[in-house]
Amino acid sequence: xxxxxxxxxxxxxxxxxxxxxxxxxxxxxxxxxxxxxxxxxxxxxxxxxxxxxxxxxxxxxxxxxxxxxxxxxxxxxxxxxxxxxxxxxxxxxxxxxxxxxxxxxxxxxxxx
Amino acid sequence: xxxxxxxxxxxxxxxxxxxxxxxxxxxxxxxxxxxxxxxxxxxxxxxxxxxxxxxxxxxxxxxxxxxxxxxxxxxxxxxxxxxxxxxxxxxxxxxxxxxxxxxxxxxxxxx
Numbered sequence: 001x002x003x004x005x006x007x008x009x010x011x012x013x014x015x016x017x018x019x020x021x022x023x024x025x026x027x028x029x030x031x032x033x034x035x036x037x038x039x040x041x042x043x044x045x046x047x048x049x050x051x052x053x054x055x056x057x058x059x060x061x062x063x064x065x066x067x068x069x070x071x072x073x074x075x076x077x078x079x080x081x082x083x084x085x086x087x088x089x090x091x092x093x094x095x096x097x098x099x100x101x102x103x104x105x106x107x108x109x110x111x112x
Numbered sequence: 113x114x115x116x117x118x119x120x121x122x123x124x125x126x127x128x129x130x131x132x133x134x135x136x137x138x139x140x141x142x143x144x145x146x147x148x149x150x151x152x153x154x155x156x157x158x159x160x161x162x163x164x165x166x167x168x169x170x171x172x173x174x175x176x177x178x179x180x181x182x183x184x185x186x187x188x189x190x191x192x193x194x195x196x197x198x199x200x201x202x203x204x205x206x207x208x209x210x211x212x213x214x215x216x217x218x219x220x221x222x223x
Binding site (some may be wrong): 031033035041042043044045048050055056091093095100101102103104105106 | 145147153154155156157160200202209210211212213214215216
């Protein structure tokens with residue numbers, strides 16, 4: 001079974017620029033998550049999708065972050081404009097409902 | 113904050129010793145999971161314990177769950193240098209299937 005795929009793995013941008021991260025979940029997993037992990041901290045949930053509907057986006061900074069899940073499969077997370085404090089690893093994960101959650105390798109963002 | 117606590121924040125032990133990490137959370141949960149994260153890598157799922165279970169084993173891992181105290185512990189027996197990593201507990205809240213992470217414990221196993 002293929003794992004959760006994310007791209008790009010690494011991205012360096014200047015503040016106020018935009019960036020987009022892509023995620024392809026494990027086949028058949030209806031639930032998709034985006035987490036932000038700042039160095040030295042635990043991951044923080046940004047947004048959770050069930051199929052193509054949003055279940056929880058309470059911690060998503062909606063003035064600069066947006067996410068969509070097209071056709072209930074792939075998902076894209078966008079940041080525009082980026083700030084220095086957005087430097088973090090962006091982790092995508094997927095699961096069947098109430099089961100083990102599987103994570104991708106993450107997309108490392110550095111904002112300079 | 114929805115995040116609980118993990119202790120210790122960092123743990124350094126000799127190879128062959130046991131390592132115990134503790135996790136506390138604040139809400140009613142469906143299950144609690146433990147993850148390992150090697151430096152620069154994604155999270156790897158280790159073990160899941162459901163709210164109606166008290167103890168679970170997987171290889172050298174032993175997890176306990178006390179829902180009355182809202183706490184869990186992860187024991188790694190006979191540690192190896194390859195166990196060096198950050199360990200995170202995460203709990204699925206009772207409603208909504210939201211997975212919330214603790215702050216993690218950094219484990220260093222010296223050979």
